[in-house]
Structures are given as C-alpha cells and as structure tokens.
Amino acid sequence: MQDIRHLAFSIVILLEGIVARFYFYHPSSLYYDVLDSLFLIFVVFADAIISYILFSSIVISLAYLLSIVVIFSIFNFNILSFTYVASYFAGDSISFFFISLIRRRVDESFVSQLSSIRLKINYINTIILAIIFVLSVFLDLLIIHNVFLAIGGIFSFLVLLFVSEVEYSPLLFLSWVSFPYLLSQIGASGSRSGIYIGNVVGVLRRSIINSSRITTNSVYKWVSSRSKFYLDMHNNKNFNMIILGTSGSGKSHLAKNIISNSKLGFLIFDIHGEYNIRDAEVIDASRISINPLSLFGQSPRQRALEVAYMIRSLFNLGNLQTIDLYNLILETYEDKGIYEDDEKTWINKPPNFRDVLVLVEKKKRIVNTTQEINRLESISPYISFLVSNTFMDTSIDIFDILNKNVIINFSKVTIPEIKYIIIETLLASIQSYMYLTGQSDLRKIVVIDEAPFILSKESGEQLVERLFAEGRKFGFGFMVISQTAEYVKKLIPNSSYVLVLSMVDPNEIEYLSKLLGGQDVEIYKAIYNTLQRLDRGLIMTRDILRNEIILVRSN
Ligand SMILES: Nc1ncnc2c1ncn2[C@@H]1O[C@H](COP(=O)(O)OP(=O)(O)OP(=O)(O)O)[C@@H](O)[C@H]1O
Numbered sequence: 001m002q003d004i005r006h007l008a009f010s011i012v013i014l015l016e017g018i019v020a021r022f023y024f025y026h027p028s029s030l031y032y033d034v035l036d037s038l039f040l041i042f043v044v045f046a047d048a049i050i051s052y053i054l055f056s057s058i059v060i061s062l063a064y065l066l067s068i069v070v071i072f073s074i075f076n077f078n079i080l081s082f083t084y085v086a087s088y089f090a091g092d093s094i095s096f097f098f099i100s101l102i103r104r105r106v107d108e109s110f111v112s113q114l115s116s117i118r119l120k121i122n123y124i125n126t127i128i129l130a131i132i133f134v135l136s137v138f139l140d141l142l143i144i145h146n147v148f149l150a151i152g153g154i155f156s157f158l159v160l161l162f163v164s165e166v167e168y169s170p171l172l173f174l175s176w177v178s179f180p181y182l183l184s185q186i187g188a189s190g191s192r193s194g195i196y197i198g199n200v201v202g203v204l205r206r207s208i209i210n211s212s213r214i215t216t217n218s219v220y221k222w223v224s225s226r227s228k229f230y231l232d233m234h235n236n237k238n239f240n241m242i243i244l245g246t247s248g249s250g251k252s253h254l255a256k257n258i259i260s261n262s263k264l265g266f267l268i269f270d271i272h273g274e275y276n277i278r279d280a281e282v283i284d285a286s287r288i289s290i291n292p293l294s295l296f297g298q299s300p301r302q303r304a305l306e307v308a309y310m311i312r313s314l315f316n317l318g319n320l321q322t323i324d325l326y327n328l329i330l331e332t333y334e335d336k337g338i339y340e341d342d343e344k345t346w347i348n349k350p351p352n353f354r355d356v357l358v359l360v361e362k363k364k365r366i367v368n369t370t371q372e373i374n375r376l377e378s379i380s381p382y383i384s385f386l387v388s389n390t391f392m393d394t395s396i397d398i399f400d401i402l403n404k405n406v407i408i409n410f411s412k413v414t415i416p417e418i419k420y421i422i423i424e425t426l427l428a429s430i431q432s433y434m435y436l437t438g439q440s441d442l443r444k445i446v447v448i449d450e451a452p453f454i455l456s457k458e459s460g461e462q463l464v465e466r467l468f469a470e471g472r473k474f475g476f477g478f479m480v481i482s483q484t485a486e487y488v489k490k491l492i493p494n495s496s497y498v499l500v501l502s503m504v505d506p507n508e509i510e511y512l513s514k515l516l517g518g519q520d521v522e523i524y525k526a527i528y529n530t531l532q533r534l535d536r537g538l539i540m541t542r543d544i545l546r547n548e549i550i551l552v553r554s555n
Pocket residue numbers: 245246247248249250251252253254274483536537538553554555
C-alpha cells in the first residue's frame with residue numbers, strides 16, 4: 001500500500017508535468033506569463049500538502065520536492081527557483097501546522113522508522129549496488145551531462161546501503177525521482193535473520209490515512225508495510241515465546257510454521273494429537289512409562305521435595321501431608337541404598353511409588369498413636385493412585401529424546417492426573433538435562449501446547465517459570481501455547497515474543513491491549529479494536545527491534 005501511494009503520487013506529478021507542458025508552456029516567451037507561474041505555484045503548493053498527508057513525514061515530503069524538480073525539468077520547467085521552492089515549503093509548513101494542531105501531536109514517520117535501522121553489510125549486495133551506482137553516475141555525467149541527477153544517484157546509493165535490499169538497486173537510475181521512495185524504505189524491512197513466519201501486513205502508527213483493510217477508531221492506524229517478519233532469536237534476551245489465541249485461531253498452525261522454518265531441534269508436548277511434522281518421531285505417551293522418583297541427576301532430597309510438591313499441587317494436599325510425603329519418599333530412597341550425602345549411591349536403581357506404599361503399610365503397623373496412623377492413612381490413597389504401570393519404571397531416555405525431533409502425543413492418556421505427572425516429570429528431566437549438558441547455543445525448542453493444563457498447577461507453573469528463566473543459558477527455547485493469557489502472565493517478562501492471534505474474551509483483550517500497547521490510550525484503543533476482529537492466521541505482536549506493534553500474516 002505504501003508502495004502504491006508512492007507510485008500513485010509519482011504518476012500525479014508526471015500528469016501535472018504533462019498538463020503544464022500542454023497548457024502552460026510558452027517557449028517563445030522569456031518568462032512564463034502570470035497565469036503559468038500561478039498554476040505552477042499552486043501545483044507545487046498542493047503537492048507539498050498531498051505528500052505530507054500521504055506519507056505523514058516532512059522529510060519524505062521535502063524529498064519529493066527534488067523528485068518534482070526532476071520530473072518537471074523533463075517538460076522544460078525549472079522548479080528550482082525561490083518562488084516555487086517557497087511555495088512548496090509553505091504547503092509543507094501549513095499542512096504540518098494544521099495536522100499537528102488537529103492531532104495535538106507532532107508526527108514524523110520517517111524519524112520513527114530510523115530507530116530500527118541496522119546497518120548490515122552484505123558484501124555481494126554492496127558490490128552489485130556499487131556497480132549499478134557507478135553505471136548510473138556514468139550515465140548522468142557522461143551521457144546526460146546532468147550533475148544534479150548524479151548527486152541524486154549518490155544520495156540514493158547512500159540510502160540503499162541502509163535499506164540493503166539489492167532488488168531496489170535499478171532505482172538508482174531514477175536518481176531523485178526514486179529518492180523519496182528509497183528513503184521511506186529505511187528501517188522498514190526490520191530484522192532479516194531468524195525464523196521467517198510471514199509477512200508484515202500492518203504497522204501501528206499515527207496516521208491520517210487508514211491504509212490497511214483493518215480499521216481502528218483511534219488516531220493510530222494500521223499503516224501497510226511489505227516487509228517479512230522474522231523471529232530474531234539471537235538479538236533477543238532469550239529464546240522463549242508465547243502464542244495466545246482463541247480456539248481455532250491458528251495457534252498450532254503457527255507453532256508448526258515456526259518449528260518447520262527454524263531448522264532447530266524440537267520436542268513437542270502435543271496434548272490433543274494435533275502435530276504432524278515431517279521427519280519427527282511421534283511417541284504415544286500412553287505406551288511409555290516414566291518413574292517420577294528417578295533422580296535425573298538431582299540429589300534425593302531435591303527430587304523428593306519436587307515430587308512431594310508436585311503431588312501436593314495435583315491433589316491439593318495440606319502442609320503436613322506434603323511434609324509426611326517428602327519424608328516417606330526420602331526414606332524410600334534410603335531403603336534402596338540412595339543417600340543424600342553419598343553421591344556415588346545416586347546412580348543406584350531408584351524406588352517407585354509401590355516402594356513408597358510398602359513403606360507406608362510397614363509404618364502403619366509399627367506406629368503407636370492413632371494420630372500417626374491417621375496421618376499415614378490420609379496420604380496412602382494418593383500413593384495407591386500413583387502405583388500405576390506408567391510410573392513403575394522409566395522406558396524412555398530423555399537424552400535420546402532431546403537428541404532427536406520428537407512429538408509426544410498425549411491424546412490417548414485419558415486420566416488428567418497421570419498426564420500431568422508424565423509432563424511435569426519430563427519437564428523436570430529436561431531441566432536436569434540442561435544442567436548436565438550445559439551448552440549455550442540455541443539448539444532446541446520445546447513446545448508446550450495447551451499450557452494452562454500444566455501452568456494451572458503451582459508446581460508446574462514454577463517449573464516452567466524456571467525453564468523460561470534459565471533456558472537461554474543452556475540453548476533451550478520454550479514455546480508456550482494457550483487460549484488464555486491468565487496462566488502465562490508470569491512468563492511474559494522472560495519471553496522475547498508474545499504472538500497474539502484472534503481473541504474473544506473481553507477481559508483477555510483488555511489485558512493484552514494494555515500489555516502490547518502500554519500506557520498510551522490511543523494505542524490501547526487501536527489494539528482493542530483490532531484484537532476483536534483478527535482473521536485466522538493474523539498475528540499481532542510487538543516487534544522488539546523496531547519497537548512497533550505489527551500485524552503479521554502467518555504463512
Ligand atoms: N495461517 C493459516 N493459513 C492457513 N490455514 C490456517 C492458518 N492458521 C490456521 N489455519 C487452519 O485453521 C484450522 C485451525 O487452526 P489450528 O488448529 O492451528 O487452531 P488452534 O488455535 O490451534 O485451535 P485449538 O485451540 O482448537 O487447537 C486448521 O485447519 C489450520 O490448518
């Protein structure tokens with residue numbers, strides 16, 4: 001759309017030149033008569049106003065003056081005189097003054113774009129650019145003999161070094177004519193490295209014109225853009241991201257898109273059996289067993305604490321029950337010859353919940369008071385529940401899983417508590433794996449779909465928070481997917497990207513509008529409006545590198 005506006009405005013200037021040539025050109029007269037001059041004064045004045053309204057930028061508008069000079073010179077009109085330049089400046093000043101007054105704010109879209117400039121030298125691009133630049137200057141100086149055009153070529157070349165889009169290089173031949181367009185492309189393309197997930201279809205900016213199909217009732221509008229959007233994992237504080245959206249909004253589709261384009265290893269916790277990615281091994285979670293009492297490289301005390309805490313979160317146990325459970329698990333470790341202060345014993349075969357239950361039964365027989373029996377009685381049903389084939393032994397090797405690309409399909413695990421324990425135990429084992437291997441380059445993305453399932457439990461929430469906080473150091477990125485923002489709030493500070501798809505709940509929309517928009521009421525209004533009406537596959541997010549809110553159409 002931005003491109004169309006530039007094209008349309010250039011055509012308007014060209015038509016003005018044609019009209020002026022046919023109706024107002026008098027080569028016999030030394031000076032144009034008064035009418036001709038008035039016409040040209042009016043034309044440049046109007047052009048200044050139109051260009052400012054179209055591009056919300058004095059810089060781009062002034063650059064168009066040079067473009068107008070060149071186009072009119074083709075028709076033998078010299079606009080580069082005090083009268084016309086003054087008229088153009090007057091047009092710009094008046095439009096700038098009135099529009100700033102109406103909006104009660106000074107806007108300069110070009111300056112806001114400058115914040116996202118990244119000078120990245122690509123040698124091949126620069127060489128191609130330099131060759132075309134030399135050719136264009138050669139044409140201007142030696143064939144057309146026009147120094148003004150050559151200077152335009154030099155300025156356009158300097159601008160293109162920042163735009164670093166080699167496909168624009170033929171525009172160098174147009175000198176000042178293409179200069180405003182090239183200038184508007186500075187910083188417009190954002191990051192060019194990372195995971196490509198789709199094209200930016202709108203950037204939220206103060207604008208008079210709503211150039212996108214999506215309208216807002218705010219002074220902030222979606223200004224169209226034609227850049228690609230990359231998740232830039234390396235220039236961010238961590239590798240984590242959050243995907244939010246109502247049912248059917250395209251969350252899993254987006255996650256698959258990110259995984260497929262990332263070329264990174266992955267492990268997906270697929271709660272509903274929705275993921276099917278080429279070359280990935282699918283493990284049916286109903287056919288695996290994992291012993292939560294395995295130490296996973298931790299000390300028995302640490303692991304006993306984690307397991308007791310997990311069971312407490314799952315069954316809402318009280319403090320006393322949790323402490324009893326912790327002591328029982330620790331004692332079971334000792335029964336199996338695993339001692340806190342003897343690290344050599346930590347590699348011994350771990351106990352399982354049946355061993356804990358046997359200990360409980362043994363204790364029931366030897367304790368003296370009813371109170372002690374009652375305490376044991378109050379936890380034994382939970383331990384009995386956990387004496388399941390799924391938790392007897394560990395049939396999978398987390399090292400092996402993390403060395404491949406794996407989707408763990410939980411759709412056939414029908415008991416939520418069992419599903420929860422498998423997931424939390426696997427996440428705990430990932431944490432241990434990270435500590436044991438200790439690398440730092442990004443190597444693995446772990447996807448947790450339907451995250452509230454795990455985040456709604458205190459122990460699961462704390463574990464995922466730790467993984468989010470520490471993952472980067474060990475080369476792990478976590479992607480959490482949720483229909484609601486409620487359970488992911490604490491993860492947001494440790495996420496590089498919050499990718500929001502269509503939402504329906506007003507409270508959710510309100511929260512996310514504040515999160516993405518910050519304090520500005522007008523930005524809030526624009527986001528609030530838009531979130532209610534996002535099509536499937538349209539993502540709203542904050543582009544951290546450009547510090548702008550953008551709309552991206554997921555591939
Ligand atoms: N960007 C897109 N382009 C084309 N099709 C899409 C896109 N996003 C989603 N879809 C399609 O829309 C349907 C729903 O998408 P998806 O399953 O990803 O939604 P979801 O948000 O994960 O839903 P749920 O929360 O119910 O699992 C799927 O058939 C998917 O192929």
